[in-house]
Each structure stands twice: as C-alpha cells, then as structure tokens.
Amino acid sequence: MAAQGFDVIVIGAGPGGYVAAIRASQLGLKVAIIERENLGGICLNWGCIPTKAMLRSAEVYHLMHRAKEFGLGATGITYDLPAVVARSRGVAKQLSGGIGHLMKKHKVTVFMGVATLPAKGTVEVKTDKATETLTAKSIILATGARARELPGLEADGDLVWSYRHALVASRMPKRLLVIGSGAIGIEFASFFNTLGSDTTVVEVMDRILPVEDAEIAAFAKKSFVKQGMKILEKASVKKLDRKPGQGVTAHIEIGGKIETHEFDTVISAVGIVGNVENLGLEALGVKIDRTHVVTDEFCRTGVDGLYAIGDIAGAPWLAHKASHEGVMVAELIAGKHPHPIKPNSIAGCTYCHPQIASVGYTEAKAKEAGYDIKVGRFPFIGNGKAIALGEVEGMIKTVFDAKTGELLGAHMVGAEVTELIQGYLIGRTLETTEEDLMNTVFPHPTLSEMMHESVLDAYGRALHI
Numbered sequence: 087m088a089a090q091g092f093d094v095i096v097i098g099a100g101p102g103g104y105v106a107a108i109r110a111s112q113l114g115l116k117v118a119i120i121e122r123e124n125l126g127g128i129c130l131n132w133g134c135i136p137t138k139a140m141l142r143s144a145e146v147y148h149l150m151h152r153a154k155e156f157g158l159g160a161t162g163i164t165y166d167l168p169a170v171v172a173r174s175r176g177v178a179k180q181l182s183g184g185i186g187h188l189m190k191k192h193k194v195t196v197f198m199g200v201a202t203l204p205a206k207g208t209v210e211v212k213t214d215k216a217t218e219t220l221t222a223k224s225i226i227l228a229t230g231a232r233a234r235e236l237p238g239l240e241a242d243g244d245l246v247w248s249y250r251h252a253l254v255a256s257r258m259p260k261r262l263l264v265i266g267s268g269a270i271g272i273e274f275a276s277f278f279n280t281l282g283s284d285t286t287v288v289e290v291m292d293r294i295l296p297v298e299d300a301e302i303a304a305f306a307k308k309s310f311v312k313q314g315m316k317i318l319e320k321a322s323v324k325k326l327d328r329k330p331g332q333g334v335t336a337h338i339e340i341g342g343k344i345e346t347h348e349f350d351t352v353i354s355a356v357g358i359v360g361n362v363e364n365l366g367l368e369a370l371g372v373k374i375d376r377t378h379v380v381t382d383e384f385c386r387t388g389v390d391g392l393y394a395i396g397d398i399a400g401a402p403w404l405a406h407k408a409s410h411e412g413v414m415v416a417e418l419i420a421g422k423h424p425h426p427i428k429p430n431s432i433a434g435c436t437y438c439h440p441q442i443a444s445v446g447y448t449e450a451k452a453k454e455a456g457y458d459i460k461v462g463r464f465p466f467i468g469n470g471k472a473i474a475l476g477e478v479e480g481m482i483k484t485v486f487d488a489k490t491g492e493l494l495g496a497h498m499v500g501a502e503v504t505e506l507i508q509g510y511l512i513g514r515t516l517e518t519t520e521e522d523l524m525n526t527v528f529p530h531p532t533l534s535e536m537m538h539e540s541v542l543d544a545y546g547r548a549l550h551i
Contacts, residue, residue, distance in 0.1 A: 094223075095209050097120050098227070100126065103119060107416075249353075294310075322339050336348075437504060440479055459494065461484070462548070
C-alpha cells in the first residue's frame with residue numbers, strides 16, 4: 087500500500103497532541119493524529135477530568151455533613167461508590183467523544199493504533215486491520231507519560247492500586263496508605279479520607295507537596311491532619327508484604343528506624359516516566375534523559391522536523407503546558423513566530439480539600455535566585471465572601487521583586503484558589519507590577535479581593551488585617 091502523505095503527523099491524542107492537531111489544521115496544514123488508546127489521552131480519560139468529578143462528589147458529601155451550619159437539615163447521609171465512579175467515567179466518556187467530534191470538524195485524519203518511526207519523516211501505524219505508512223515533513227511526539235513503579239511497590243489492582251485502579255475503585259478502603267504527596271497522591275488521599283478511609287500519606291522529602299511554597303504546604307498539612315489524615319514526612323516505604331484477601335503490611339522507614347503498619351489498600355503515586363520506548367527514537371538520534379525527550383525552548387528535538395511536547399518533554403507535567411506547547415509548535419511549523427513557553431509562568435493546581443494553586447517563584451526559590459523580595463499574605467478569615475461561604479481556612483501569598491515591583495510568584499491554599507490563580511497568571515504575562523495590581527479595582531464581595539489585599543500587604547498597605 088502506498089504511503090499516505092501529510093504536512094504534520096501527531097503521535098498521541100492527549101491535551102498536547104489533539105490541540106496541536108487542531109491548531110495545525112486551523113493554519114491550513116493537512117494533519118494526521120495517531121492514538122493507541124483513547125482520544126483525549128490520560129488527562130481526559132484517566133487523569134485530570136475524572137479525578138475532578140470524583141473530588142466533586144467528595145466535596146458535596148463533605149458539605150452535606152455541614153448542612154446544620156447553613157441552617158439546613160440533612161440526615162442519613164451516605165455515598166454509593168459505584169455510582170460515584172460511574173459518574174466520573176461518564177464525564178470522561180462525554181469529553182472523549184467530544185474530541186472525536188473536534189477531529190472531524192477540523193478534518194484531522196485519526197488513526198487508532200500504535201506508532202513507530204522507522205525513518206525520518208516516516209511513521210508506521212499498526213492498527214487492528216493492517217500496518218499503514220504515513221509520511222510528513224513535520225512530526226510531533228505527544229506520547230505522554232505513565233505512572234512510575236518502584237521495585238516491590240508495583241500495582242496489582244487488588245491490594246496495591248495505581249491512579250487507574252483508584253479511579254475505578256471496587257471498594258472503599260478502610261485503612262489506606264498513599265505513597266507520594268504530589269498532586270496525584272494528595273488528591274486521592276483527600277478523596278478517600280473525605281469519604282471515611284483511615285488515610286496515611288508517606289512522603290520521602292522533608293515535607294508534603296514538595297514543589298509548593300513551604301508556608302502553603304505547612305498550612306495544607308495542618309488542614310489535612312485536622313481532617314484525620316496521618317502524614318509521615320522524611321519517610322519511605324521499603325517493602326510491602328501482600329496477603330491476598332487480608333491486606334498489606336508496609337515496612338516504613340522513619341528516622342532511621344523501620345516501622346510496620348497494616349493497611350487493606352495502597353495507592354502508589356511516586357511520579358511518572360515518559361512514554362519514549364518502542365518508537366524508534368534512539369535510532370533517529372533523539373536525545374533521551376531520564377525517560378524524557380530533550381528539547382529546546384521551541385520543543386525541537388535536534389532531529390530535523392521532529393518535535394516533542396507535553397509530559398514526554400519533561401516538567402512541568404501539566405495538561406495546560408502540553409496544550410500551549412502544541413499550539414506553539416503548530417504555529418512554528420506553519421511559519422509563524424510564536425513566543426516560547428515560560429515554565430515559571432505555568433500554574434500548578436491541586437484539587438484536594440483545601441485546594442492549592444501556585445505560579446512562579448516560591449519565597450525560598452526567589453531568595454535562592456538572588457532577589458531582594460517583598461512578601462504579602464492575606465488570610466481567608468479576613469474576607470467577607472469567604473466567611474459567607476463558610477470557607478475561612480486558607481491564605482494567599484504574593485512574592486515581589488523589591489527593586490522593580492515585578493510579581494515573582496503567587497501561592498494560595500483554600501476554597502476555589504484553582505480558579506483565582508489565573509488573575510496572577512494574566513498579571514505575569516502582561517509583566518504587571520505591584521502598582522498595576524494595587525490600582526486594579528477588585529469587585530466586592532469576592533474571594534479575589536484577597537489577591538488585592540495580599541499585594542497591598544507586601545507593601546505594608548493591607549486594609550483588612
């Protein structure tokens with residue numbers, strides 16, 4: 087069969103790949119996209135979206151228990167785990183179907199199968215029916231990543247779960263161990279803890295949420311402990327003794343001593359590895375460093391016409407970063423002059439209870455980078471809307487360059503902060519200073535007023551504390 091020719095071939099239809107395909111098509115290019123599993127990738131089918139659906143169920147359950155505070159009555163509050171899971175899967179299915187519609191709308195040719203790159207500019211796709219050969223001047227790798235598995239801690243779907251098993255949980259764990267306190271670990275810990283699991287989180291670093299500002303992480307930890315979670319920091323799981331039908335004995339090293347703890351379920355959330363194998367990348371001369379493709383600021387791999395975007399191209403491992411890289415690369419291929427993505431202006435959001443959101447330098451990193459800084463803080467308890475909502479636990483922290491007034495970083499913990507953070511993102515993109523933010527009139531009563539107050543506080547001008 088003759089090879090089919092395209093302008094651009096995208097390998098992987100996650101939030102990086104499908105967005106790259108859409109943008110390339112909008113720019114008049116003939117595009118093919120290859121996906122081995124689900125349109126929408128991990129994020130949409132097994133990550134960001136279904137986890138948010140499950141966390142929403144936990145949030146509503148938590149609020150129902152607080153009904154009396156709001157002058158309401160609710161008795162006999164229960165949950166139906168299969169129904170919670172079914173709703174989450176339905177949300178993912180609806181969105182995955184939507185991606186199929188978008189591909190048709192933008193005339194992107196979809197191949198469901200496994201891709202390899204036998205030569206520069208050539209992609210072979212093994213589908214259910216045959217092997218197709220495609221050619222293109224430009225190829226975008228968007229193959230994503232998968233859960234890292236540590237020796238002896240591998241998921242088995244019964245006693246030890248990966249994020250995938252947790253998303254289709256067949257039972258509510260009574261005693262749950264979560265290994266790893268990054269966004270994935272903390273979100274699952276928050277979900278199961280809210281629904282009544284006795285939850286323990288083990289983190290090898292000296293604090294949970296290690297990429298977050300230390301003050302924000304400490305605030306979140308205090309809140310989690312208040313909710314009944316056990317947090318073990320500077321600790322590592324050395325061994326799991328699995329007893330089918332009974333549970334797991336975890337051997338946990340804390341302070342140089344090994345302790346044993348009993349659990350019925352373990353969730354492993356110890357990071358990710360890039361999907362770089364079996365593509366033929368090494369033979370093409372692609373550089374791979376610790377399971378990630380090495381690229382320049384425009385996602386070029388160094389092999390002519392070959393780009394890598396999203397999780398496969400390294401940190402930050404976030405869907406919105408992948409999508410923006412996809413747009414940037416499509417525009418580059420089409421001869422435009424896009425700006426490179428600045429990793430330090432990409433927000434991280436964690437949808438635990440309370441939520442966490444951040445962008446830019448933490449206070450410690452700003453000092454490390456040699457900045458003379460001004461730091462502002464504002465607590466939720468000082469905000470009228472937060473009190474009215476019954477959400478008084480939280481704080482907003484801003485970090486400025488004392489010399490120029492540049493907003494170096496913003497860090498938040500509390501209700502709806504994942505929605506608030508975008509205000510500071512726009513500010514960073516527009517290269518705002520403290521003066522611009524102070525002169526912005528924030529609407530009242532809103533949670534966003536705390537952002538204004540945090541800026542004012544950095545300069546000794548806060549009005550409500």
